[in-house]
Amino acid sequence: MHAQVPVLIIIGPVGIGKSSTADALSEVLEYDHGLPHAVVDLDHVRRGFPPPQDDPFNKELGFNNLAAVWSNYRSHGAKCLIIPSVMESQEDLNKIRRSVPGAELFLVRLVASLDVNHARIRGREKTAESLNWHLRRSTQLAAELAVKKLEHVVVDAETKPPSEIAREIIRKWGIAEWHGSMGKGS
Template identity: 30%
Template sequence: MSLVIKAVLLTGGLGAGKTAVATEIGEILHESGVPYAVIDLDWLCWCGPSMDVHGLLETNLAAVWHNYQAAGIRHLVLARALLKPGHLAAVRRALPGVSITVVRLTAAPERIRQRLRSRDSGATLAGHLSEMDEFTAQVERAALEDHIVMNDDRPIHEVAKQVLSLVG
């Protein structure tokens, strides 16, 4: 009998809370003694200019997964905005045999603006504020999620627990 390896991939627009919720899920899994890894997929492909970002993501994630799997990791918590079906396909190819549940985090636009203002500054803040609505719309149009979770004003621990309950 083979061991089922599960992953939750948190997607959503800018400021939806993907990284924060992923980190909180990691804390919950840590407390329960479950072998897990939290991977912010943006960091595996942040490069430029004019690079094949998704090809690099797939290659880097496959290499990292190989190492985590050898170490006994059986649960993955992933975070990245998915804008096109090909983005999810790249993650699936990098994680063969892993059961991936995609959860889209949402929040009210004013809440997202507050989050962006608290974490970003200068040109990055200006860019994120101007891109916010279109970026969120792209994630919504992609509709790659299995579940949608509101991440507005509830404590992050509650949001993380809800995501975990959906994943099983």
């Protein structure tokens, strides 16, 4: 039997602010709550080239790396995990459960208007090809995720800074209360 591991998965279309929100969450958990945690951005741990033809987003590499990285974080005292990533299916969520034994998933979907989302993408992409791909992908994912409703809660990321979004997510996730009930030394 594995110990319970609260896992927050921040989902949403590309460019919505998942990574910025994860960074802000990490800071709030560290400085406001003293909660040992880890952040694993699946985009980073699946970055490899070339991807297999049958897995163009390197998802399997990401899930395998997540398992290895989480094991290391856990052995160094992490009590919970934050994963910013595009999650498109229950199958993806099941792979996270296999990668993180004892995972208790809580999904938050960040939303903003396409105009705001696209403005953020325009501010970060360096080439026309990358910009066009990300604009198309964000539009597709926003519509797809709204229909699939994989999340437990939706958080508006249109106008709030990441630190405010992080505090809202922590309240909705209930992680501070969970940590308090476990005792800071557990």
